[in-house]
Amino acid sequence: MNILEIIKKRSSCRSYTGEPVSAADKDRLTDFINRSGSGPFGSQPVFKLIMSAPGDSESLKGLGTYGFIRKPAGFIIGSITQSPMNLEDFGYCMEKIILYATEMGLGTCWLGGTFKKSRFADKAAVGKDRIIPAVAATGYAAKRKTLTEKIVRASAGADKRKSVHEIFFSSELERLDDEFYRSSYGTVLEMVRRAPSASNKQPWRIICGSSKNNFHLFLERTKDYNKSRFITSDLQRIDMGIAMCHFELAAKACELDGAWIKKAPEGIRVSPGWEYIASWH
Numbered sequence: 001m002n003i004l005e006i007i008k009k010r011s012s013c014r015s016y017t018g019e020p021v022s023a024a025d026k027d028r029l030t031d032f033i034n035r036s037g038s039g040p041f042g043s044q045p046v047f048k049l050i051m052s053a054p055g056d057s058e059s060l061k062g063l064g065t066y067g068f069i070r071k072p073a074g075f076i077i078g079s080i081t082q083s084p085m086n087l088e089d090f091g092y093c094m095e096k097i098i099l100y101a102t103e104m105g106l107g108t109c110w111l112g113g114t115f116k117k118s119r120f121a122d123k124a125a126v127g128k129d130r131i132i133p134a135v136a137a138t139g140y141a142a143k144r145k146t147l148t149e150k151i152v153r154a155s156a157g158a159d160k161r162k163s164v165h166e167i168f169f170s171s172e173l174e175r176l177d178d179e180f181y182r183s184s185y186g187t188v189l190e191m192v193r194r195a196p197s198a199s200n201k202q203p204w205r206i207i208c209g210s211s212k213n214n215f216h217l218f219l220e221r222t223k224d225y226n227k228s229r230f231i232t233s234d235l236q237r238i239d240m241g242i243a244m245c246h247f248e249l250a251a252k253a254c255e256l257d258g259a260w261i262k263k264a265p266e267g268i269r270v271s272p273g274w275e276y277i278a279s280w281h
Contacts, residue, residue: 003253006103007191007246013107016139018071020051025104026074029138032100033076039089040244040260040278045080046130047097052139069109073139076101076108079130085262087234088277090133091241095195098136099249107141110134112198112235133233161193162202168193171210171268184254185213191250195242198235201225204243207268213258214281216265217243218274240277247280 001009021029030049038044051074078094080086098108112134126132165175168189180186189206197203205218219240244260251258260278270276 001103003099003249004187004191006099007194007250010099010102010108010194010196012109012196013137013139013141014069014109015142015144016069016071016073016107016137017142019073019140021073021106021139025106029097029101029104029106033097036093036097039085039092039241040248041083041085041089041262043080043083043086043089045078045086045090045093047076047078047094049138050075050077069111069137070142071139072109072137074137075111076136076138077132078134079126079132081129082131087133087237088241088244091238092245093241094134094136094238095242095245096249098196099245101138105140106138109137110196110198111137112233112238131233133238134235160200164189164193167202167204168206168208170208173207173269173271176208180208180212184256185215185251187254188247188250188256191246192243195239195246197239197242199225201236201239203236203239205271205274206247207265207270209265209268209279213256214265214279215247216268216279217247217277218270219277220271220274244278251280 026049033047033049036045036047052072076094076097078090080090094110098110101108164181168176170176181189185208192204192206193202195202195204201222203220203222205220207216207218208214209216217240219236221236225236248260258280261281262278264276265279
């Protein structure tokens with residue numbers, strides 16, 4: 001399946017059949033996980049697929065809307081060491097796994113929080129030098145969403161996306177014109193717009209450079225988002241890695257060469273409070 005179609009197909013699945021993942025699917029996903037590699041900034045997360053067991057749901061308590069997960073077959077657990085851009089790398093690598101699972105026909109749901117002292121940490125045998133910023137539920141999606149899932153999706157605005165004019169800008173912080181959105185890079189930005197994010201806040205902001213093939217990625221934080229005592233991971237930094245993953249995979253699908261670099265741009269307008277993350281050249 002084309003990666004653009006996979007991105008369009010992916011959605012957060014909170015209701016599963018409870019059927020175990022087949023041995024063939026488990027082996028296929030595990031093989032991909034083992035080859036996940038490092039992120040754009042050099043950090044290398046470690047991921048592990050575990051099957052769901054009684055008591056695992058205890059590790060999801062306190063995660064707000066993320067806590068409503070019904071009958072998952074298993075979880076993808078990721079851990080990483082501390083480094084300056086580790087969470088961006090984590091989000092980038094985990095989203096690649098999520099998209100691969102989607103291509104396989106599995107449902108998935110990002111679960112962000114703190115799992116250092118949870119059953120997940122025990123099963124992944126995470127050392128003291130590593131953290132678990134997020135896990136993902138997976139399994140075969142139930143044919144029908146439960147009433148609880150429908151309520152959760154509605155409260156999180158899961159089916160509502162910001163318009164392109166709210167998150168993508170020219171070098172003068174103005175709207176990109178309609179002709180741009182009809183181009184290949186317009187397709188790339190649409191795939192970023194479809195990326196998942198914590199509580200669907202979509203904190204990424206992208207400025208198109210004057211050369212039309214340079215793009216600068218910024219984080220506009222949601223005020224007081226990480227104040228919950230249950231969520232100590234900086235989830236919005238993970239969101240930036242997810243956006244980078246979608247951008248890069250979509251660019252490759254559209255045969256647009258480029259790579260991520262970290263060099264703050266000059267000569268462009270930036271909204272106050274935006275945090276520079278990386279640039280695509």
